[in-house]
Structure formats: C-alpha cells, structure tokens
Amino acid sequence: MRVLIVEDDPLLQDSLVRAMRAAGYAADQATDGESALRLMGEGCFDLVLLDLGLPRLDGLAVLSRMRAHGCRSAVLILTARDGVEDRVRGLDLGADDYLVKPFSLAELEARVRALLRRGQGSGPMIACAGLHYDTVGRRALVGGTALDLSSRELSVLETLLLRVGKVVSKEQLIESLCSRNEEVSLNAIEVYVHRLRKKLEPAGVAIRTLRGLGYLLDKRPDQA
Amino acid sequence: MREEALFLRHHLVNWLFTPLYLLFLFSTITGYIAASKLSNESFDLVLIERANLLTERYDQAKSSGAGALASMDLGIAEREHFHFALFDLQGRVLVANAPLPRPRPQDIVRGVPTRRDAYLEGVKIRLVTLRHSVSRKGIDYMVQVAEPVDARQALGRSILGNIVVPQFMFIVIAGFAVWIGLNHGFEPLERLRRQVAARRQDDLSPLDESQAPGEVQPFIREINRLLERLKMAMESQRQFVANAAHQLRTPFAGLVSQAELANREDLPPATRDALQGICQGAKRCARLVNQLLALARNAPEARPEGGPERIDLCLLARDSAAQWAGEALKKDVDLGYEGPATGIAVEAQESVLTDLVDNLVDNAVRYTPAGGHVTVSVGRDRAGDGAAPWLRVEDDGPGIPPEMREKVFQRFFRLAGSAQPGSGLGLAIVREAAERLGARVEVGDGAAGRGTVFVVRFPGAVSQ
Numbered sequence: 001m002r003v004l005i006v007e008d009d010p011l012l013q014d015s016l017v018r019a020m021r022a023a024g025y026a027a028d029q030a031t032d033g034e035s036a037l038r039l040m041g042e043g044c045f046d047l048v049l050l051d052l053g054l055p056r057l058d059g060l061a062v063l064s065r066m067r068a069h070g071c072r073s074a075v076l077i078l079t080a081r082d083g084v085e086d087r088v089r090g091l092d093l094g095a096d097d098y099l100v101k102p103f104s105l106a107e108l109e110a111r112v113r114a115l116l117r118r119g120q121g122s123g124p125m126i127a128c129a130g131l132h133y134d135t136v137g138r139r140a141l142v143g144g145t146a147l148d149l150s151s152r153e154l155s156v157l158e159t160l161l162l163r164v165g166k167v168v169s170k171e172q173l174i175e176s177l178c179s180r181n182e183e184v185s186l187n188a189i190e191v192y193v194h195r196l197r198k199k200l201e202p203a204g205v206a207i208r209t210l211r212g213l214g215y216l217l218d219k220r221p222d223q224a
Numbered sequence: 225m226r227e228e229a230l231f232l233r234h235h236l237v238n239w240l241f242t243p244l245y246l247l248f249l250f251s252t253i254t255g256y257i258a259a260s261k262l263s264n265e266s267f268d269l270v271l272i273e274r275a276n277l278l279t280e281r282y283d284q285a286k287s288s289g290a291g292a293l294a295s296m297d298l299g300i301a302e303r304e305h306f307h308f309a310l311f312d313l314q315g316r317v318l319v320a321n322a323p324l325p326r327p328r329p330q331d332i333v334r335g336v337p338t339r340r341d342a343y344l345e346g347v348k349i350r351l352v353t354l355r356h357s358v359s360r361k362g363i364d365y366m367v368q369v370a371e372p373v374d375a376r377q378a379l380g381r382s383i384l385g386n387i388v389v390p391q392f393m394f395i396v397i398a399g400f401a402v403w404i405g406l407n408h409g410f411e412p413l414e415r416l417r418r419q420v421a422a423r424r425q426d427d428l429s430p431l432d433e434s435q436a437p438g439e440v441q442p443f444i445r446e447i448n449r450l451l452e453r454l455k456m457a458m459e460s461q462r463q464f465v466a467n468a469a470h471q472l473r474t475p476f477a478g479l480v481s482q483a484e485l486a487n488r489e490d491l492p493p494a495t496r497d498a499l500q501g502i503c504q505g506a507k508r509c510a511r512l513v514n515q516l517l518a519l520a521r522n523a524p525e526a527r528p529e530g531g532p533e534r535i536d537l538c539l540l541a542r543d544s545a546a547q548w549a550g551e552a553l554k555k556d557v558d559l560g561y562e563g564p565a566t567g568i569a570v571e572a573q574e575s576v577l578t579d580l581v582d583n584l585v586d587n588a589v590r591y592t593p594a595g596g597h598v599t600v601s602v603g604r605d606r607a608g609d610g611a612a613p614w615l616r617v618e619d620d621g622p623g624i625p626p627e628m629r630e631k632v633f634q635r636f637f638r639l640a641g642s643a644q645p646g647s648g649l650g651l652a653i654v655r656e657a658a659e660r661l662g663a664r665v666e667v668g669d670g671a672a673g674r675g676t677v678f679v680v681r682f683p684g685a686v687s688q
Contacts, residue, residue, distance in 0.1 A: 009474045009475065009477075009478050010478075011475065011478030011479070011482060012474060012475075012477050012478035012481060014478075014482070015478060015481035015482045015484075015485050016481065018485055019481065019485060022485075022488075051474075053474070078477075080471075080472075080473035080474050080477075100473075101473040101474055101476065101477035101510075102473060102476040102477035102479075102480045102481075102506065102507065102510045103477065103480075104480065104484060105480075105481050105484045105485065106484075108481075165550055166546070166549075166550070167546035167549045169542065169546070171565065208553055210545075210546070210549050210552075210559055210560055210561075211558070211559070211560025211561060211562070211599070212542070212545075212560050212561030212562050212563070212600075213542055213545055213546050213549065213559070213560060213561045214546070216549055216550070216553065218550075218553070
C-alpha cells in the first residue's frame with residue numbers, strides 16, 4: 001500500500017509519515033501542490049492524505065487536477081477549515097473523506113484503514129475488541145468461531161461496525177437493509193439489535209442505544 | 225437621519241412662517257388704521273353737513289317766527305340719536321335737544337368746524353362745533369351737533385373683520401401650501417431614509433444615488449465610499465479569521481500527533497502522563513481556537529458565509545447530538561433526542577445554526593455529571609406549519625442559579641466551582657448565533673427543578 005502525504009507543516013508531516021510507516025504502509029511526502037502532482041504522475045498511490053492550505057497550488061486545485069487526469073487514488077482531506085462550504089466543495093471535487101485538524105492519530109488510522117479497504121473493493125477483516133468481521137465472506141467471528149446470525153442481523157452488524165464509535169440512526173440501518181427491496185419497520189430494527197446484543201455478549205462489544213438518535217457499537221467499557 | 229430631516233424642516237418652517245405672520249400683523253394693523261381714519265372722516269362730514277342743514281333751518285324758522293323755531297328740530301333729532309345745541313357767542317343756549325357741553329373758547333373761530341370726542345350722560349359721542357356766520361346784519365352763533373360713536377365703532381369692527389378674515393385665510397392657505405411643498409421637497413430624503421432603514425444589517429451594497437436630490441448626492445457618494453471601505457475591512461477580517469484558523473490548527477495537529485506517537489513507545493509512567501497532558505492541553509487550545517473562530521463568525525459585525533437557507537432543524541439537532549454521543553457515553557451521561565425525526569424547518573445560515581446547536585449540546589454534556597441525562601428536543605409552539613419552531617436542550621446537572629442566568633452568556637464567564645475545563649465561550653457563541661438568526665434563548669430550571677433547560681425560539685412563519 002502506498003500513501004502520499006501532502007502537508008506543508010513539517011511537524012505534522014513528520015508524525016503522519018511515522019504513523020503511516022508504523023501502520024505498515026509505504027509513505028511518500030510532498031510539501032506543496034505542484035510537487036504532489038508531479039509525484040502522482042510518477043507512480044500510483046492507493047491513498048493521498050491531502051492538506052487544503054498548501055503553498056503554490058491549493059489542495060482543492062490539486063484534487064480537481066488529479067481527478068481530471070484520471071487518478072483514482074482514494075483521497076482523505078486534512079483541513080484546518082471547518083466551514084461547511086469547504087467540506088462540501090472537497091467532497092464534490094472527488095475527495096473520499098475529510099478530517100478536521102486537529103485530529104487524533106487513532107481516528108486518522110481508522111479512516112485510512114476504511115478508505116484502503118474500500119479501494120480494494122473488499123476489506124478482509126474488521127475487528128472490534130473480541131469481534132472479527134469478514135467483509136468478503138460476511139461472517140462474524142468471536143474467538144475463531146462464527147456467530148449464528150441471520151442475513152439481516154449481519155447487515156445491521158456490518159453497518160454498525162463500519163462506523164464504530166459513531167451513532168448510526170435507525171433510518172440509516174433501514175436504508176442498509178432496504179437494498180433487498182423489502183419493507184423494514186423501525187420496530188424490526190429494534191428486534192434485530194436486541195438479538196445482536198445477546199449474541200455479541202461474549203465478544204466484548206456493546207451496542208448502545210441513544211434515545212431518539214440511534215445506536216452506537218463500541219468496545220464495552222470494561223474491556224481494555 | 226430622521227432627526228436631522230425634522231430639524232431642517234423646522235428650520236424652513238420657522239424661516240417661512242415668521243415673516244409671513246409679521247407681514248400679516250403689520251398689514252392688518254395698517255389696514256385697520258387707514259380704514260377707520262377714512263370712515264371717521266366720512267362720518268364727520270355727514271355730521272358737519274347736518275350742522276349746516278341745522279343752521280339753515282334755524283335761520284328759516286327764526287325769520288318765520290318763534291313758534292316754528294320751537295318745533296323745527298324734532299324732525300331730524302328724534303331720528304337716530306342726533307343731538308344738537310345752538311349757543312350764542314356768550315355760551316347761552318339758544319335752542320337744544322340735549323345738554324351738550326358749551327363750546328370751548330378755541331372753537332369760536334370763524335368758518336372751521338372742530339371735532340372732538342366727548343361724553344353725554346356717560347355715552348361716548350362725537351361732537352362737531354362750528355361757528356355760523358350770518359351774512360347780513362345778524363349775529364353769529366355756535367352750532368354743536370353730536371352723535372354716539374357706536375355706529376362708527378360698529379363700522380370699524382366690520383372693517384377689521386373684513387380685513388382680518390381674508391388675511392387669515394390667506395395665511396392658512398399659504399401655510400398649507402408651504403407644508404405640502406416642504407413635504408414634497410423632503411420626499412426623496414424620506415425615501416432614502418426608508419431605503420436605509422429597511423436594509424439587512426449585513427447589507428453593505430451602495431445606496432442608489434440617482435434617486436436623491438442634487439444637494440444630497442455628494443453625501444451619498446461619501447457614505448457609499450465609507451460602506452465600500454467597511455466592506456473591505458470586514459472581508460479582510462473574515463479572511464484573517466479563516467487564515468488564523470488554518471495557521472493555528474495545523475501546529476496543534478502536529479503537536480497532538482507527535483505527542484500521541486511518542487506515547488506509543490514504552491515509556492516510564494511519569495513521561496506518559498506528561499505526554500497525555502500535552503495532548504489534552506493541545507486539544508483544549510484547539511477547541512478554544514475553534515470557539516474564538518465561531519465567535520468571530522457569529523459576531524454581529526461579521527458577515528455570514530452564504531445566505532440563509534431552509535434547514536431541517538430535526539436533522540441538524542440529531543446530527544449535532546450524535547456528534548457528542550461518544551463523549552456522553554464515555555462520561556456515562558445518557559444523551560437523547562425527542563421530537564419528530566424530520567420536518568421542522570427554519571431559515572438560517574447552516575454554519576450559524578450548527579454553531580448554536582453544537583455549543584448548547586456540548587455545554588450540556590460537559591457540565592452534566594456521570595449518571596445524568598441530556599435531552600435535545602425540537603418542536604413547534606402549536607401544530608401547523610406556520611407556528612414558531614423551538615429547540616430545547618435539557619439536562620439534570622448542577623443547574624445555573626437564577627442570578628447567574630444572564631451572566632452565563634457573557635464571553636469568558638465561567639460559573640465558580642465548575643471543575644470542567646472550558647473556555648467560557650460556548651454560551652456566548654449561542655447567544656450571538658441566536659441573535660444572528662433572530663432567535664431568542666431562554667434559560668430555566670430543568671424538569672423537577674433540577675438541572676437547566678435552554679430553549680431557543682426561532683421566528684415563525686416557515687412552512688414545510
């Protein structure tokens with residue numbers, strides 16, 4: 001996996017490079033927009049970490065040019081601007097995700113993993129505490145044994161796992177099930193979540209209910 | 225603007241009406257004096273004429289005998305209060321119908337009738353005295369005729385009335401014309417005022433110069449130049465704020481990530497704690513920067529990014545609450561949303577509304593202790609699309625004492641004894657964002673008298 005880090009702040013660039021190398025990726029670096037485009041022309045990257053406020057050529061300009069040249073690398077925008085407009089413009093121009101500075105490395109690494117998985121078209125495994133989920137075989141494993149889950153329960157679990165630590169609304173869960181052209185009610189979602197909770201108990205993960213907001217899958221607090 | 229217009233108007237009214245009134249007074253007085261002089265003159269002439277007539281009759285009667293003399297006058301005298309008396313030059317009465325005063329020595333001058341005012345039994349009279357010379361061998365005698373002055377006074381009053389009433393009408397009409405003229409003249413200024421008053425506070429586009437009268441155009445040009453400079457200053461401030469965000473956040477990001485990387489090494493506990501402290505400090509600083517930026521964005525003098533749009537308040541409130549879910553769960557605070565899933569819209573700038581809701585929820589989660597509850601809810605005053613929407617954020621935390629409820633909205637104000645790290649800016653942002661949106665923020669006790677509830681009331685009449 002090759003990652004290109006485009007960031008002009010030396011301190012942040014240094015820690016990004018170290019974090020990516022520690023995660024086992026090959027990391028290259030550029031400090032301005034023009035050299036970033038040059039590097040992209042020389043070789044293919046699986047992922048570009050792109051700062052928006054770059055010297056010489058603005059990050060959004062880099063993004064639109066690389067997309068115009070047909071570069072299909074995944075792009076994670078690192079921005080210091082939290083304006084809604086900036087975010088929307090970045091995503092419109094073909095960015096895959098964005099992170100607002102300052103961010104924690106753990107969050108960055110999680111997003112990078114998710115993007116690289118998406119780029120592969122398949123993610124081999126998603127892990128959370130004692131739970132491992134095989135995105136290709138659609139199997140949930142606890143301690144090496146597969147859990148007995150219905151296909152709907154698997155869909156709900158997958159949706160929650162892809163957004164670990166974040167709230168997933170009931171509507172979003174219904175949406176993930178509706179691809180099967182079936183009607184799903186809000187009550188049905190509650191039933192699936194209830195069953196999942198029981199079955200996931202030994203895995204050390206918890207599905208928390210947030211009143212009126214949805215569900216959040218996370219490690220149980222008693223798990224290290 | 226308005227006061228100045230009134231001031232100018234008063235000035236003009238004073239300068240137009242004062243001379244007009246003085247002129248009116250002057251012409252009335254002179255007119256009255258001239259008219260009464262003329263009328264007095266003509267009355268006097270009639271009186272002298274009568275005196276002459278009287279002498280003729282007296283002479284006739286005297287020549288035809290004393291009997292005729294005694295009755296001669298009555299024909300004239302009984303009519304219309306006409307008094308007469310004839311005296312010889314020694315002042316003895318020859319014949320009389322009223323006790324008129326004797327002629328004065330200076331009256332006994334040949335040929336020239338004298339006139340004066342006198343009193344007869346308490347009534348003011350006009351008295352004409354003349355010396356009648358008998359042409360042939362006879363003796364001269366004095367004739368006095370008089371009449372009460374009330375007839376002349378009545379005429380004087382009527383003349384005065386005839387002068388004053390039309391003059392007064394003239395003044396009123398002139399005043400009315402002046403008033404209409406002034407209003408008409410001031411109309412372009414008034415239109416300009418309304419134009420300026422109807423502006424949105426952030427509208428800095430130039431005023432329409434072509435509509436204004438020539439004298440005012442230079443002012444408007446200067447105001448437009450000022451507006452232009454103001455616009456540039458605001459734009460550069462906004463730019464500065466955006467750049468400052470970038471310039472400050474990136475080093476913080478570097479600091480946080482370096483500390484986190486270092487913390488992954490096998491380190492002694494003291495170093496580990498120190499690195500953790502650096503991380504937390506940097507994150508707090510970054511949050512402070514964010515909040516200062518939000519404050520700069522929402523300050524009344526700032527220009528919002530983009531115009532207002534229709535935003536689903538329910539969706540935005542749920543998104544915002546969901547953002548703090550991790551924080552709430554970590555603290556063991558039960559965070560929830562109540563209200564419809566979608567369908568309550570407000571007109572707002574998204575960034576401003578987001579700042580408002582985020583800071584309210586953050587504030588509630590931050591100050592509610594473990595085991596507490598935070599509930600975000602959205603609704604309308606009453607059913608129906610036109611009713612005003614509201615957003616509530618309620619917690620059962622320590623609450624805010626009533627006397628502090630106004631103060632918590634001040635910048636950098638923090639309640640004494642709050643252990644939570646905070647900037648004291650969150651609620652200031654809430655207040656300013658609400659003002660920007662035309663919404664009202666109320667603070668009250670939470671349910672069952674515990675905790676705090678913030679209610680944001682949005683202006684109504686937005687239908688889905």
